[in-house]
Amino acid sequence: MTIDLTDTTTGAIHDALTQARRRMGGPASGMVLTLIIVTNEEAQYDAVRAAVQAGREHPSRVLTVIPRKPKADSRLDAEIRVGETGPGATILLRLYGPLAQHADSVVAPLLVPDAPVVIWWPDELSASAVKAALGVIAQRRVTDAAAGETPQEMLLHLAETYQPGDTDLSWTRSTPWRSLLAATLDQPYPALLSGQVEAEPANPTADLIAAWLRLRLGIPVSRGESAGPGITSVSFDTPDGQIMLCRPDGRTATLSWPGRPDRRVALHRRDTADLIAEELRRLEPDEVYGETLREFARGPVFAGIAAT
Amino acid sequence: MFGVTGDLARKKLMPAVYDLANRGLLPPGFSLVGYARRDWEDEDFAQLTYESVKEHARTPFRDTVWQQLSEGVRFVQGDFDDNAAFDRLAQTVRDLDQERGTGGNYAFYLSIPPKFFPLVVQQLKRSGLSDPDAVSGVVGGRRPWRRVVIEKPFGHDLASARELNANLDGVFPPHAVFRIDHYLGKETVQNILALRFANEMYEPIWNRGYIDHVQITMAEDIGIGGRAGYYDGIGAARDVIQNHLLQLLALTAMEEPVAFDADSLRTEKEKVLSAVRLPADLAAGTARGQYAAGWQGGVAVHGFLEEDGIPADSRTETYAALRLGVDTRRWAGVPFYLRAGKRLPRRMTEIAMMFQRAPHLPFAATDTRELGQNALVIRIQPDEGITVRFGSKVPGTAMEVRDVNMDFAYGESFTESSPEAYERLLLDVLIGDPPLFPRQQEVELGWRILDPVEQFWAEYTKPEQYPAGSAGPASADALMARDGRAWRRL
Numbered sequence: 001m002t003i004d005l006t007d008t009t010t011g012a013i014h015d016a017l018t019q020a021r022r023r024m025g026g027p028a029s030g031m032v033l034t035l036i037i038v039t040n041e042e043a044q045y046d047a048v049r050a051a052v053q054a055g056r057e058h059p060s061r062v063l064t065v066i067p068r069k070p071k072a073d074s075r076l077d078a079e080i081r082v083g084e085t086g087p088g089a090t091i092l093l094r095l096y097g098p099l100a101q102h103a104d105s106v107v108a109p110l111l112v113p114d115a116p117v118v119i120w121w122p123d124e125l126s127a128s129a130v131k132a133a134l135g136v137i138a139q140r141r142v143t144d145a146a147a148g149e150t151p152q153e154m155l156l157h158l159a160e161t162y163q164p165g166d167t168d169l170s171w172t173r174s175t176p177w178r179s180l181l182a183a184t185l186d187q188p189y190p191a192l193l194s195g196q197v198e199a200e201p202a203n204p205t206a207d208l209i210a211a212w213l214r215l216r217l218g219i220p221v222s223r224g225e226s227a228g229p230g231i232t233s234v235s236f237d238t239p240d241g242q243i244m245l246c247r248p249d250g251r252t253a254t255l256s257w258p259g260r261p262d263r264r265v266a267l268h269r270r271d272t273a274d275l276i277a278e279e280l281r282r283l284e285p286d287e288v289y290g291e292t293l294r295e296f297a298r299g300p301v302f303a304g305i306a307a308t
Numbered sequence: 309m310f311g312v313t314g315d316l317a318r319k320k321l322m323p324a325v326y327d328l329a330n331r332g333l334l335p336p337g338f339s340l341v342g343y344a345r346r347d348w349e350d351e352d353f354a355q356l357t358y359e360s361v362k363e364h365a366r367t368p369f370r371d372t373v374w375q376q377l378s379e380g381v382r383f384v385q386g387d388f389d390d391n392a393a394f395d396r397l398a399q400t401v402r403d404l405d406q407e408r409g410t411g412g413n414y415a416f417y418l419s420i421p422p423k424f425f426p427l428v429v430q431q432l433k434r435s436g437l438s439d440p441d442a443v444s445g446v447v448g449g450r451r452p453w454r455r456v457v458i459e460k461p462f463g464h465d466l467a468s469a470r471e472l473n474a475n476l477d478g479v480f481p482p483h484a485v486f487r488i489d490h491y492l493g494k495e496t497v498q499n500i501l502a503l504r505f506a507n508e509m510y511e512p513i514w515n516r517g518y519i520d521h522v523q524i525t526m527a528e529d530i531g532i533g534g535r536a537g538y539y540d541g542i543g544a545a546r547d548v549i550q551n552h553l554l555q556l557l558a559l560t561a562m563e564e565p566v567a568f569d570a571d572s573l574r575t576e577k578e579k580v581l582s583a584v585r586l587p588a589d590l591a592a593g594t595a596r597g598q599y600a601a602g603w604q605g606g607v608a609v610h611g612f613l614e615e616d617g618i619p620a621d622s623r624t625e626t627y628a629a630l631r632l633g634v635d636t637r638r639w640a641g642v643p644f645y646l647r648a649g650k651r652l653p654r655r656m657t658e659i660a661m662m663f664q665r666a667p668h669l670p671f672a673a674t675d676t677r678e679l680g681q682n683a684l685v686i687r688i689q690p691d692e693g694i695t696v697r698f699g700s701k702v703p704g705t706a707m708e709v710r711d712v713n714m715d716f717a718y719g720e721s722f723t724e725s726s727p728e729a730y731e732r733l734l735l736d737v738l739i740g741d742p743p744l745f746p747r748q749q750e751v752e753l754g755w756r757i758l759d760p761v762e763q764f765w766a767e768y769t770k771p772e773q774y775p776a777g778s779a780g781p782a783s784a785d786a787l788m789a790r791d792g793r794a795w796r797r798l
Contacts, residue, residue: 010605011529014654018691021717032712076606095606105603105777109529109654111797114685114697114713116678281704284677 003080010109013078017089020082031088033280034111036119036134037064038103046272047122048090053273058280059087061112065134066092067100074099076106104133111137116283120276124148125157142279144169151204159297164285170204171289172275173230176267177209180245181234184255190238195221198235200228209234211296212288230269310388310428311419312342312353316459320490321419322357323364324730329377330367331727333735337408339380341400345387353383366728380408388420388427394435401437412440412452415486415737419459421538426475429456433479457486457737460551464542465762466755473748482748486737491552492744493729495718496692500559500659501568503686503694510684511564513663515638520681521791522644523660524556527652527798529605531776532626536617545596545628545762548648550754552657554581555746556688557644560659561634570743574750581753584644585633590764592790596625597774597781599651604777609651611776625771626650629784630761631791643791647784651776653798657688660796671707678710683796693717 001024003016035055039047044064051062075096082089093106111117119138124147135141145154145168158168195213199206206223209231213221219236226232228250235244241258253267311317328334342353358378362369382400386393404410414437418428432438440452456476463469476485491497504510513519526548532539539547558577565572587593600611612618612626627649634644663682676699683697696714701707736744772781779785779798788794 009607011655014690074606074608098608099603099606102603102606102608102777105653106606108777108798109605113656114683114695114711114797281702282708283710284674 001082001084003078003082005078005080007075008078009076010106013080013091013110016078016080017082017091020080020089024083031059031061031112031115033058033060033115033283034117035060035062035276035280036107036117036138037062038119038121038134039064039066039123041066041068043123044092047120048092050122050272050276051120052088052090054277054280055088057277060115060280061088061110062090063107063110064090064092065103065107066094067103068094068096070097070100072097102133104137107134108137116140118142118280118283122147122272125154139165140279140283141166142169142276143167145204146170146173146202149202151202152207155204155207155293156297159293162290162293164287164290167279167286167289168204168208168293169272169275169279171208171286171292172278173205173270174209174212175278176270177205177231177234177245178212180253180255180265180267181209181213184243184245189243190240190258192217192219192243193237193239194219195234195236196224197221197231198224198226198233199231201225203228203230206231207296208292212292215292215295309340309417309419310343310424312356312383313344313346314419317419318356318360319364320728320730321417321734322360323366324728324734326357326361326365326374326377327367327728327731328735330365330370330373331731334377335738337380337410338377339382339401339404339408339410340377341382341384341397341404343384343386343393343397345385347385348383350381350383354378354381357381380404388424388431391431391434394431394437398435398437413454414452415455415457417457417737422458422461422463422472425458425472429475429479432456438479453484453740454480455484455486455737455740456480457488459488461542461546462487462551462751463755464546465759466752469748469751469755473751483742485748486733486742486745487747487751488730488733489551489555489746490729490733491688492555492746493731493733494688494692495727496686496688497556497559498744499694500556500686505564514661516640516642518663519642520662520664521642521793522557522560523662523796524553524560524644524646524658525660525796525798526553526648526657527655528650529652529655531599531609531651532612532615532618536615540618540622540624543596543624543628544626544648544650545630545758545765549628549630549646550758551746551751553646553648554584554754554757555750556659557581557584557632557634557646558750560661561636561639561644563636563638568743570741570745573743574747578747578749578753580634580636581750581757583635583639584753584757585635586757586760587631587633590761591768593631593787594761594765595627595629595781595784595787596765596769596771597627597649597784598622598624598771599626599649599776600773602651602776602778604651604653609776611773612651623766623770625765627652627771627774627780627784629780629787631787632757645788645793645795647780647795649780652779653777655690656798658796659686659688660684661686662793671709675707676709678708680711685796691717 005012035051037047044066048064077094079092117138118140119134120142145151148154197206197210210221210223230250232248233246235242244256245253247253247267250269253265255263384397384400405412438454440454463472558580562576562580565576598612613620629647632644661684669676679699685695687693694716697711699709700712702710772783774781
């Protein structure tokens, strides 16, 4: 069921939600969190779709904040979708004029009582004012450095403003790589002399993996460029030869270890819904991300491109 | 009904009368006489009633019900000091006794500002309306009844509450005075008693052994609207804490009444109210604020001091928070935090019983970082129901515990729409069933609790500004932070 409310207030939205809930026998109960998405008209479709898909694992109320026409008079339009897209409810909030600067006043009354709040900026962060007001409401703040033109600069910016509860989808994308790397080194291994991460030039995930390896292994890790897709390889130089995880096709990785047969491992690139679902699974601050980001900011890992 | 042209009468009382009739709960011959200054005929009043019923009634409109009801609708025009008009009123109800067989039972609903109470009550006495024997005499071997219904505010401090009561006392005996606190007519409020005393699983943990603290909240998203004249000088504490919130506290904290009758119930409420203690340091244990201009619910709104009819130097608070103790064996050391405010993010009234943390957690600290305090939340309005909040394992390979909700929603378990509070209360007035109406003693106990706070505020503090749409003044958060606690999110 879709309910359109034009020139409305949060009170009216609330009433509409309660009524819809009564009529449909309670699709609103059991919601575990509120997910706020701050985006624009162009990107909202994909973002909402990803959020709704993630909502199958985490029934949530999705509040999509879309600032419109800053010069217009203040107005709030709402589009409420309940019961058709899975558990929970999706509300698209279009904020016209100066109201966009006060998105928190619209969002705060619509949060699911008691439940945690996660906010996600799927696009490049530009409206830092909105971030300030809205970010306070949320206990997890999800950005995506890969969405912008200059992901490395974005990571540096994120490192500067980091506070517990922040996370970035480029970090989430590193999870399968990191668990595979951890598993690879979870056995006796020769001394590691240095490491190398190869990926497309503008791939913040590769930068974070390199920083993470530096931090964890205490060895120099450089960042090399390749044609992609995504990250193509991570390798370590050892006195015995090279330990290497190589994924040229974005689907299957091959692990080569000196003196052992090559092994193949599935290592898919994941879509946004999976990433969001993963982020929603743990709601406490991701401390390893914080440490890695700090490490990244200390020495720009991408300077290592020269080493290749 | 005095004050029939007022908001309350039009939006709540007359629709409630209709709903009662529609549910078949009114006695045959029920008649409604309106009294107001306006120069109206019976038909004009019937028309007003018709419109307010059409617009505000909760049950579907049925012409036959309306026809039957409207036959008993009368209007008497007059001022409150107009002897002749009151004589006409007396004549009108006597006529109704004859025509409609009402049996000489009268309830007087004073939906008027309290300053007119003495005048109206004296008029009722003078015209003989208040005297069951004067107008109708004994009907059918039974002495007919006289009841008077009054609305809050029941004074603005202890002295004025007593004065108000004295005005009624000479004319109506205490058992004939029905003080309406419409909160007590709400289903969810009555359900507090069912929850506590009809079940076995709550009462054993309903004490200091398990409860860490209690938060009682009444948040409104609206401002003062057109009530400036009433609100200025009254403020949030007198407006809602003294009555609604203290009543909720009483129902939450009281011992089990020996029976569900008026006397037992009121006795228990009075006991617990008399055990309520204010914080020793009123500066640290109370907070108050005034909403400033801001954005509320997507709309830019004025601050309190800019509202029409509010002086720019008003020190009336629109937000008040109190930390109270209840000195009984059951509640010693358990603070009750009360807060009420306007222009907060959303409209919500709730009682939250916050439980102590488990004395020992056999999990790794990181596993339970997202685990809060267990809570039992009674949602009074809107979205009436009960939420139980407890920790549960998050599905997955790791042992991670996170808070989840178990939810009981009235609207889902009982699809019959619950009656409006006024329906229940009006019906109780007609039946003469008083458990849901506070006695004078309770009103006085409420003022006894609040008076020292009001005096302290008046002497030493100025309300702190908080932006409209925010969760209240910083001092209220500080009040909780000093005790190592935090308000629940609004």
